[in-house]
Amino acid sequence: MSPVFEVANLKKAFGGLAVTNNVSLTMSPGDRIALIGPNGAGKTTFVNLVTGNLSPDSGEVRLGGELVTKVDAIGRVRRGLVRSFQVTRLFQDMTPAEHVGLAVLQRDGKTGHMFGNFLRMPDVMAEVDDLLGKLGLAFLMHRKVSEIAYGQQRLLEIAVALALKPKVLLLDEPAAGVPQSDTGRIEQALADLPADLAVLMIEHDMDLVFRFARRVIVLASGAIIFDGLPEDVTKDARVREAYLGSYANASHIT
Template identity: 65%
Template sequence: MSAVFSVERLSKSFGGLKVNHDISLSMAAGERLALIGPNGAGKTTFVNLVTGRIRPSQGAVRLGGEDMTAVSAVGRVRRGLVRTFQVTRLFSEMTPEEHMLLALLQRAGRATRILARFRGDAALSDEAADILATLGLTEVARRPVAEIAYGQQRLLEIAIAMAQRPKVLLLDEPAAGVPSSDTPLIERALERLPPELAVLMIEHDMDLVFRFAKRVIVLAAGEVIFQGLPGEVAQDEKVREAYLGSYAHAGR
């Protein structure tokens, strides 16, 4: 099966410091992949390289066979490579519905128009409602963001990303800051994402990672030290030493 997304020997150095070195991976349509690693492993730099926020020292990023390495961050989003962020970037007084309409207008190149003019646009409203329903946000669609739970705010960020019609979705710690009682909301929402969508998740919650991912890649000191099945990762000695520690030794 051909890759919908791949990186080839991706590297980044800042002066003499190698933050990412010779990273290669690929994803097929519909794949659920987790990228994990200890703090300082280079995960954030990797995401910034992939999404075009910084330029690599060497290597290539490809989407559907097209070389994205010289394409801007905005150009990558328009071609279907979309990410979320570790920290929410929402407007507290706006509702989820308004956020979605704004995201859809931005995708259509009409974000400079007055939002109120498009509330009666049936096509936009239906698409916004469908995405919010997929992420389990229908009941809070018309409440200000400041009044909804933080876990729901994280889901809204995923919904906004879905408004861009991604082919590949990068989730940067979707459960970060979410109370453990709300983690099931994230998990159920991820299960409802389109089956053809390739999803790469970076996350520290190992329980969520092992339930979500069909394949796991472990990054340590800027290099890939493991690629394999979730059931195998905790048995790898390099992973146990670099990241999982007591979690792996507990046999989880």
């Protein structure tokens, strides 16, 4: 199977300090990868580099075989690389239906309809109904974002991302800040993601990492120190030292 996403020898330094140090990564359709590492490991910088929000000093990024290293963030979204953020970036005065509908219009290049009543367009509303229904948000579609719970807002972010029909989805701590009682909904949404979608999730919750990922990558000091199976990550001495600490010695994963 041909790779859908490739990063080769990516480097970035600030003031002489290497924050991304020769990082390479290949993803295929259907991959479920967790990217973990201690604070300051370079995870956010890496994601900013691959999404086009930051320019690398050297290295390459390819999406579907196309070199996109110099393509801006919007251009990468149009090519199928979509990111959700650790802190929700929704518009509080808009509704879930409007958010998803606008994403559909952006994806299809119908930006001229964004200032009209696009929610009366049958094709747009069919996708809005489908996506919000799958994520259990249909009953909230016409409520303002400011009126819905934070966990539901995180689900809405996933709906907006899926409306763009990504080939590669980057999830930045999708359950961050969500009450424990609502995390099950987030996990179910992750489990229900399209089977052919390549997903890279940045996450600190190790329980969620082990339930979601089929492959784990660990960053430390801007470099990959582990890339392998979840069941092997806690056995790696470098990972124990750099990130997992006492968690790696917990009885429930040994």
